Amino acid sequence: MDLPNHAKQMLLQLNQQRAKGFLCDVIIVVENALFRAHKNILAASSMYFKSLVLHDNLINLDTDMVNPAVFRQILDFIYTGKLLTSDQPGEQNFNALLTAASYLQLHDLAALCRKKLKRAGKPFIGKLGVPSIGRVGRRLSAPFGHMRYSGSPDGGKLSQTKELSKVTGPEDEVFAASKQENCHSLNRGTSSNSSLNNSTNGSDQELGLDLSKKSPSLPVQDDALQADSRAGSPQSASASVANSASYEDLDLQKNNCEPMELEAGEENNSDIGPKKLHRHASRKKEWMRIEGDKCAEDGGETMPNGVIVGPLSKERNLGGIYGSEQNFQCKDEIENGKDNSDESGHSESECSGHQNANYIYRQEGFETVPFGDNLYVCIPCGKGFPNSEQLNAHVETHTEEELYIKEEDSYSKEEAEDLSTPNAAFPNEPRPFKCSVCERSYKDPATLRQHEKTHWLTRPFPCNICGKMFTQRGTMTRHMRSHLGLKPFACEECGMRFTRQYRLTEHMRVHSGEKPYECQLCGGKFTQQRNLISHLRMHTSPS
DNA sequence: CTGGGGAGGGGGCCC
DNA sequence: GGGGCCCCCTCCCCA
Numbered sequence: 001m002d003l004p005n006h007a008k009q010m011l012l013q014l015n016q017q018r019a020k021g022f023l024c025d026v027i028i029v030v031e032n033a034l035f036r037a038h039k040n041i042l043a044a045s046s047m048y049f050k051s052l053v054l055h056d057n058l059i060n061l062d063t064d065m066v067n068p069a070v071f072r073q074i075l076d077f078i079y080t081g082k083l084l085t086s087d088q089p090g091e092q093n094f095n096a097l098l099t100a101a102s103y104l105q106l107h108d109l110a111a112l113c114r115k116k117l118k119r120a121g122k123p124f125i126g127k128l129g130v131p132s133i134g135r136v137g138r139r140l141s142a143p144f145g146h147m148r149y150s151g152s153p154d155g156g157k158l159s160q161t162k163e164l165s166k167v168t169g170p171e172d173e174v175f176a177a178s179k180q181e182n183c184h185s186l187n188r189g190t191s192s193n194s195s196l197n198n199s200t201n202g203s204d205q206e207l208g209l210d211l212s213k214k215s216p217s218l219p220v221q222d223d224a225l226q227a228d229s230r231a232g233s234p235q236s237a238s239a240s241v242a243n244s245a246s247y248e249d250l251d252l253q254k255n256n257c258e259p260m261e262l263e264a265g266e267e268n269n270s271d272i273g274p275k276k277l278h279r280h281a282s283r284k285k286e287w288m289r290i291e292g293d294k295c296a297e298d299g300g301e302t303m304p305n306g307v308i309v310g311p312l313s314k315e316r317n318l319g320g321i322y323g324s325e326q327n328f329q330c331k332d333e334i335e336n337g338k339d340n341s342d343e344s345g346h347s348e349s350e351c352s353g354h355q356n357a358n359y360i361y362r363q364e365g366f367e368t369v370p371f372g373d374n375l376y377v378c379i380p381c382g383k384g385f386p387n388s389e390q391l392n393a394h395v396e397t398h399t400e401e402e403l404y405i406k407e408e409d410s411y412s413k414e415e416a417e418d419l420s421t422p423n424a425a426f427p428n429e430p431r432p433f434k435c436s437v438c439e440r441s442y443k444d445p446a447t448l449r450q451h452e453k454t455h456w457l458t459r460p461f462p463c464n465i466c467g468k469m470f471t472q473r474g475t476m477t478r479h480m481r482s483h484l485g486l487k488p489f490a491c492e493e494c495g496m497r498f499t500r501q502y503r504l505t506e507h508m509r510v511h512s513g514e515k516p517y518e519c520q521l522c523g524g525k526f527t528q529q530r531n532l533i534s535h536l537r538m539h540t541s542p543s
Numbered sequence: 544c545t546g547g548g549g550a551g552g553g554g555g556c557c558c
Numbered sequence: 559g560g561g562g563c564c565c566c567c568t569c570c571c572c573a
Contacts, residue, residue: 447557454556468554474559475554482553496551502562503551510550524548530565531549538547546573553567558560 014041015079026053027465027483028075029060030068035075036465045078048105066100074100077109091120 017023017038024036042049052059061071074097077083083097098113100106431441433448437455442448450472453460459469461476465483470476478499481487487497489504493511498504506528509515515525517532521539526532 442557444558450558451556470554472556472559474561475556477559479554499552500561505562507550526548528550529563533565535548547571548573549569549571551567551569553565555565556563558562 011079011081014038018075018079021465021467026059028071030063030066030071034465035068035071037075037078041078046105046107048103062103065103067096070096070100073097074104074106074109078106083109083112091117094120 018036018041021036024038026037026039026042028035028037039053042053044050066074070093073084073093085093094113094116098110098117101110101113431443433443433445434441435448435451435455437452440451442451453471456471459471461470461473462468463470463476463479463483465480468479470479481499487499489498489501490496491498491504491507491511493508496507498507509527515527517526517529518524519526519532519535519539521536524532524535526535
């Protein structure tokens, strides 16, 4: 008994999931564009992808071999079995496709292209695209976190004009592609629309963000990368982890689950003190464990569950990365009649999926409403909907003002006073702009508006990768950096890199020995305020 | 084994 | 939009 359309239906479903970013667990970077996909699908389509996705969740493809427009065609082909036509002239497109298909070891597609070219009487004039013969190893694409830092006078920002000028002619469709679902341009210069769409149309977004920030000092990575002449290895296509902020991590990949070699290597290269050195080595062990523990244990067949990059694998971050999953988890919990709004530790945002994040959980106060099959619940009005599309359509009918949490009553006077710390800090400063929900007040309307967003149930800035929602664009941008492993702030002393300037400032005290935070009770000094605070807890805790 | 300290990283939020 | 600070979580090291 065969279901005649089973395979077709499955593929259709998978492609729809890809379009929504649902359960996508790998990001492929091609030049300026990001593509989300499913590891299983990629692995099933090509041995090359299979070896890449085994250890990495962020893959950079060699831009000599494939450009974003072509890769979009390829990804569509993988997910549909259909080759969609491109704007390019046929033979030119088939040449590019054949190059890329050979490079990616998509044999069926390559054969199809060859056939097309043969029929057209045009010989293949593309590049030699088989990784196993060493072509790819020649030029190792920098890991994503590095490749935009060109040491340019602008401090290494995404060099918009340069990147643009490189891409001409047919490749302009790169940027058309960036507007497609699942293909996000990282190049701010490609669009005047530098803002993210709001949560109601999150699946069709363009990043348009400069996530790179400027780099005060950037260690030259390319030499180290090129020294790694792993010709013939699929890894040589610079499958990189998102936090591959240093080539140490790449070494780690190279050594493939052999942390001992790494630590030894670092000791040789490092001129920092023993303690610091140890520290760094231990950090790498952490990374190692995250990315490769399973592969060490069982020969590399099992992937660490749901890990995008090392540091992000921490438990509490998984919720963010796998927002879509949580979305459904929350839905499941609704089905199971659980109240997950409190004890489960989910915040609304953590329950967030891609678009309707804040609406998919059973809200307290609505629990007695019989939802029936309407599992998607609009929090502001309590209406249930059978699917996310209908809910999204409904959500758009709400105005911003309606989305405020109407919970003035829940704010006690004491809480309100606690929350009015800005006033307490600057008692003499006039703060005429008062929040209508809590008692806080601000000097200017922009800050007030910013603050008022914290009362909204919808968070207007979704992460394009994991769907997590943020109240401030800056927070979301910062969060995106962590996905992409962008660490623009480098320590000149030890080369350690950070996602934030503030972290670097804190870190520099390690080198200077400065300990500005002193415990008034015991005189203990600390480099970081947070450690003084945790120290003070030790004094005040009863035990 | 445990508690304390050091430090990396993430999010919230105000300026 | 970016900077800065706060709070939290977590990991690692070490006594």
